[in-house]
Amino acid sequence: MSTMRAVFINEQGSIDNLIYKDDIPVPKVTADSVLIKNRVIGVNFIDTYHRSGLYPVSLPFTLGKEGAGDVVQVGANVTDFKVGDRVVYLGGASYADYTNVPEAGVEKLADEITYEQGASIGIQALTAWTMVRDGYKVQKGDTVLVHAAAGGVGLLLCQMAHHLGATVIGTVSTDEKAQLARANGADHTIVYTRENTVERVNEITNGLGCHAVLDGVGKDTFQDSLAVTRRLGTLISFGNASGAVPPISITCLTPKNLKLMRPQLFAYLAERKESQKWWGEVFDLLKKK
Ligand SMILES: NC(=O)c1ccc[n+]([C@@H]2O[C@H](COP(=O)([O-])OP(=O)(O)OC[C@H]3O[C@@H](n4cnc5c(N)ncnc54)[C@H](OP(=O)(O)O)[C@@H]3O)[C@@H](O)[C@H]2O)c1
The missing domain is CATH 3.90.180.10 (Medium-chain alcohol dehydrogenases, catalytic domain)
Structure with a gap:
């Protein structure tokens, strides 16, 4: 070789x-x-x-x-x-x-x-799990919004947030994807191509917004994500599927005392001990399914 x-x-x-x-x-x-x-x-x-x-x-x-x-x-x-x-x-x-x-x-x-399961849960499942366990520690009773809820990371976020006891709202582009998101733990879906995300989240949450918004779409959704994060809530912008989020003014966080995070998975895995912990937890989830 x-x-x-x-x-x-x-x-x-x-x-x-x-x-x-x-x-x-x-x-x-x-x-x-x-x-x-x-x-x-x-x-x-x-x-x-x-x-x-x-x-x-x-x-x-x-x-x-x-x-x-x-x-x-x-x-x-x-x-x-x-x-x-x-x-x-x-x-x-x-x-x-x-x-x-x-x-x-x-x-x-x-x-x-299997090798197939191993290679398919690495980046996506570890990203999703670190987000709901460290980025924002999802708790029973929370309301969590997942953008691109039928995507690879999105489906796992729906499953994990549901497993942790949250009410999950997922945004998707089609009815077919809405069905998939619901089958994976989303309690409510918003088909953003024909529904207004901010209005629908306000309806679902009685105007309070979400404890956490998990946004891998980036440029196209960032402003809506800010709008639907509740007072004292957490917005995690973890991706750029629609393009990178343009520079923002930090004062956009002030009216609601929001927390904003822009994580990357590899910074959770710098030490072997850390990566063993995260992999171990994800393998345990996989065995439980
Ligand atoms: N921070 C990290 O460490 C980390 C790690 C892994 C992944 N990520 C990020 O997470 C995001 C999702 O990754 P994934 O593996 O779940 O991808 P994926 O399965 O391809 O899902 C992406 C989804 O984003 C939505 N989307 C909205 N606007 C889009 C556009 N202009 N082009 C393409 N898709 C668009 C689509 O869903 P709809 O049709 O429903 O809109 C699409 O299915 C990516 O931005 C990725 O970079 C970040």
Whole structure:
């Protein structure tokens, strides 16, 4: 295994900038990393930001931030993994046959969890779970608004907020998506293509607004999100599906004493102990389903 297949970019821009090659050198492990042969990889919105230029990268850049597979080599200082372990990981460059990942970004897969499940719950489920457990600690009786409630992160947020006892309101673009969101824990849905989100949230909450608003849509929804967050509530703007939120004046938080957070998942996973805790909790949720 000296060469492998990979998809990378030499320049950020349109999808035409994606380059596929089958003679890329297999990365070498460092003292603290693990080399993984990918079985399944996750494809995420962040990959499009790395490709388009919304997020900076150093070039050339191999796309992809998560996958599941088998450990084929370990660095000299690695103690928690051995060759042959089934693992899931975040980080690295996963649009490739092999990915070199710092030990802190790798987690073992329990026997009952498939590679497909592992690779599909990483970025999306950890993002959703850190948001409802740390960004805003959802409690029984809360009302939580989830934008793009039928998307990957959105569906998981609906499930998790419902599981934690909240009343969940989801915004979606179509009736079909509304049905999907309701099947995943949304108590109310707003089809924003024909309904006014602010008016509907006010109707549902008797004008109080939501304890937390979880917004991965960004530019198109930010102002509505501010409007429907209740006094002392929390607005978490965690994505840019419609584009990045333009610069705001901090005083927009003042009338209702709002808290505003703009998280990124990887800042929750800097230490191995932290990432083990979050992965452990998400695996437990998966086993309970
Ligand atoms: N902060 C973090 O660490 C982190 C981690 C993971 C993901 N994210 C962010 O979370 C967001 C959702 O990710 P995802 O994986 O759940 O994506 P996804 O499954 O593709 O869902 C995105 C949804 O956003 C809605 N949307 C509204 N305007 C859109 C537009 N102009 N273009 C495309 N979609 C639009 C669509 O739902 P409707 O049709 O119902 O409008 C779409 O289904 C992304 O912005 C992503 O970057 C952030």
